[in-house]
Amino acid sequence: MEPLIALRGVTKAWGAAGSRLALSRVDLDIAEGEFVCLCGPSGCGKTTLLNLIAGLERPTSGEVTVRGAPVRGPGPERTVMFQESALFPWLSVQRNVEFPLEMAGVPRAERAARVERYLKMVHLWRTRDSHPHELSGGMRQRAAMARALVGEPSILLMDEPFAALDAQTRDVLHAELERIWLETRKTVVFVTHNVREAARLGDRVVMMGTRPGRITRDLAVKLARPREANDQDVTTLAGVIERELKIEIEKVIREELDDAWTPAGGGLPGAAGRDLGGGI
Amino acid sequence: MGFLALLVAIWAVASRSGDRFLFPGPDDVALALRDSVRSGLLPRAVLKSMARLLVGYSVSLVAGVALGVALARVRWVKDTLGAVVLGLQAIPSVCWLPLALLWFGLGEMAIQVVVVLGSLLSITLATESAVNTIPPLLVRAARTMGATGGMLWLRVILPAALPGIVSGARLGWTFAWRSLLAGELLFISGGLGQVLELGRELHDMALVLGVMVVIVALGLASDRLLFGQLEAKVRRSWGLDRA
Numbered sequence: 125m126e127p128l129i130a131l132r133g134v135t136k137a138w139g140a141a142g143s144r145l146a147l148s149r150v151d152l153d154i155a156e157g158e159f160v161c162l163c164g165p166s167g168c169g170k171t172t173l174l175n176l177i178a179g180l181e182r183p184t185s186g187e188v189t190v191r192g193a194p195v196r197g198p199g200p201e202r203t204v205m206f207q208e209s210a211l212f213p214w215l216s217v218q219r220n221v222e223f224p225l226e227m228a229g230v231p232r233a234e235r236a237a238r239v240e241r242y243l244k245m246v247h248l249w250r251t252r253d254s255h256p257h258e259l260s261g262g263m264r265q266r267a268a269m270a271r272a273l274v275g276e277p278s279i280l281l282m283d284e285p286f287a288a289l290d291a292q293t294r295d296v297l298h299a300e301l302e303r304i305w306l307e308t309r310k311t312v313v314f315v316t317h318n319v320r321e322a323a324r325l326g327d328r329v330v331m332m333g334t335r336p337g338r339i340t341r342d343l344a345v346k347l348a349r350p351r352e353a354n355d356q357d358v359t360t361l362a363g364v365i366e367r368e369l370k371i372e373i374e375k376v377i378r379e380e381l382d383d384a385w386t387p388a389g390g391g392l393p394g395a396a397g398r399d400l401g402g403g404i
Numbered sequence: 405m406g407f408l409a410l411l412v413a414i415w416a417v418a419s420r421s422g423d424r425f426l427f428p429g430p431d432d433v434a435l436a437l438r439d440s441v442r443s444g445l446l447p448r449a450v451l452k453s454m455a456r457l458l459v460g461y462s463v464s465l466v467a468g469v470a471l472g473v474a475l476a477r478v479r480w481v482k483d484t485l486g487a488v489v490l491g492l493q494a495i496p497s498v499c500w501l502p503l504a505l506l507w508f509g510l511g512e513m514a515i516q517v518v519v520v521l522g523s524l525l526s527i528t529l530a531t532e533s534a535v536n537t538i539p540p541l542l543v544r545a546a547r548t549m550g551a552t553g554g555m556l557w558l559r560v561i562l563p564a565a566l567p568g569i570v571s572g573a574r575l576g577w578t579f580a581w582r583s584l585l586a587g588e589l590l591f592i593s594g595g596l597g598q599v600l601e602l603g604r605e606l607h608d609m610a611l612v613l614g615v616m617v618v619i620v621a622l623g624l625a626s627d628r629l630l631f632g633q634l635e636a637k638v639r640r641s642w643g644l645d646r647a
Binding site for chain 1: 542544546548549644
């Protein structure tokens with residue numbers, strides 16, 4: 125089957141004469157209905173990759189296609205959720221959620237019905253008249269989720285949408301997102317640096333490395349849904365991903381800090397000094 | 405209010421102990437104001453000044469916001485007019501008057517030029533900075549929701565910049581008011597500034613002080629009632645002030 129989203133040899137360079145490679149020759153296929161987590165240390169280009177799919181940025185070389193057509197800019201079939209809600213502060217929650225429908229020229233009566241449906245889906249119907257600054261961080265992200273879904277896109281792009289929330293709120297929103305995804309079966313591309321979040325949510329975890337930004341491992345997750353944050357399988361998988369990523373993360377830290385820095389014990393996979401319980 | 409009453413009381417006492425002619429008390433000023441209201445001098449002057457202010461300020465507001473937006477968003481406008489605007493901002497508005505008088509004669513056009521030049525640039529600079537400091541994330545988000553071109557401007561960029569534009573408009577109003585009075589005081593007939601000058605010529609200090617009180621009252625009232633309310637409302641619904 126033809127993939128819904130395809131990246132072919134995608135390179136993105138920044139700086140003077142493309143001195144820094146954010147992404148180097150990345151190939152990635154994403155099938156319709158998949159929940160893909162992009163996971164990696166800061167600077168690995170995961171957000172850049174998301175922005176390329178969103179059409180907010182253009183690749184330096186290579187091609188991004190959706191349903192076989194090259195991406196030339198943002199489009200209504202791809203919506204984005206950011207780490208900050210990016211709700212318009214001058215509009216009520218209801219009018220914020222209505223905004224994409226207005227831009228798409230949806231008639232007023234239909235707009236009202238769809239806004240109501242999606243606000244109820246994220247449980248914000250009661251607070252529809254509030255302004256964004258009157259809401260908690262979690263509520264703002266719920267509103268942003270309703271706004272991203274209301275235009276009924278086939279692809280939902282999420283750029284660390286829960287990273288700024290406290291752990292409890294994040295757990296609740298993970299469950300909500302999973303429920304909504306099971307209901308609507310969107311294709312989701314979810315960027316995170318949180319390995320537990322990736323293991324909790326993804327059908328696939330695509331791990332990325334830095335300098336240059338590239339895909340290091342593509343891991344299929346075959347765990348039953350709905351999942352729980354504390355499922356043993358999720359925890360185990362998070363551990364596996366974390367060990368894979370550790371090498372890359374240490375590479376980043378080593379570049380940022382002084383030469384004298386060394387990873388703490390057990391840092392590298394299979395490193396000596398790990399206590400296996402032999403001292404009992 | 406109590407503090408204001410105290411100030412008036414101190415004024416009354418101070419004027420008793422000095423030269424009543426050069427420093428009239430609040431009672432003399434009140435009488436002078438009453439007379440000038442009865443004769444129609446003051447109401448006519450206030451109406452005249454306000455009408456001028458409204459015309460000049462409207463022009464400033466529309467042109468200032470448009471120019472500010474252009475400076476913020478259009479590269480070649482910034483490269484050409486950017487330095488000119490900053491430079492002209494250094495000229496006190498009343499310094500335009502000699503030029504305006506020679507170009508346009510002793511009339512409405514000259515005073516309007518002074519009012520517009522006095523307030524336009526502050527509105528322009530405030531608008532430019534307001535548009536420049538919009539969170540880029542809002543524009544990116546709007547683009548992913550299909551907002552482009554005119555819609556992006558009308559529905560996202562201008563609303564996002566509105567609190568800053570309103571502050572600039574408030575400042576511009578004050579500058580327009582000052583420019584107008586300076587112009588009227590110096591050359592132009594009709595209006596509050598001229599009544600002030602008339603008081604000086606007649607050595608009527610009570611009238612002079614009375615007009616100054618009226619200027620303060622009008623300035624305060626328009627600032628508080630018009631712009632204070634508007635700014636507070638915008639800031640509140642934009643979430644910039646936590647209630």
